[in-house]
């Protein structure tokens with residue numbers, strides 16, 4: 001039986017949509033990046049699994065944090081080749097964060113509830129801190145990520161306020177003085193999971 005996932009399509013799908021004939025997406029599909037290391041809140045290793053890649057240009061790059069049918073903590077990656085490498089890396093770390101913070105093993109809050117939105121903000125924050133501190137990402141690459149995120153959220157139909165608040169959360173997290181481990185530790189402590 002599949003465990004609950006933290007990022008079901010489409011509410012908070014991180015999408016990198018390749019539109020046929022859209023100059024913003026022109027060019028060859030991207031290579032799929034190597035996944036990051038990821039350990040969940042129980043100390044289990046998280047596996048990354050590449051899933052379908054659509055061939056008709058309708059691919060939405062997205063990730064899903066879940067336990068697979070054998071119970072192995074997993075991130076399922078879909079259509080990554082339609083997203084720039086910076087955005088692929090962001091999706092990987094966002095989904096990993098759902099494992100790091102224990103979201104995957106906790107009851108899933110109602111779609112778009114304050115608790116759900118909080119979990120998404122936390123995962124975005126951990127993801128951008130990891131890219132900053134572990135991969136050396138600066139403002140330019142953060143811009144690539146927020147641009148891809150904003151474009152794809154708009155494509156899915158999110159209102160502008162949802163997009164701008166999510167982007168500003170990411171930009172604010174990028175400026176935090178503490179690192180990702182400290183942030184994860186604080187979340188686990190708050191949740192009584194440490």
Ligand SMILES: [Zn+2]
Pocket residue numbers: 006007012094095098119120123
């Ligand atoms: Zn998420």
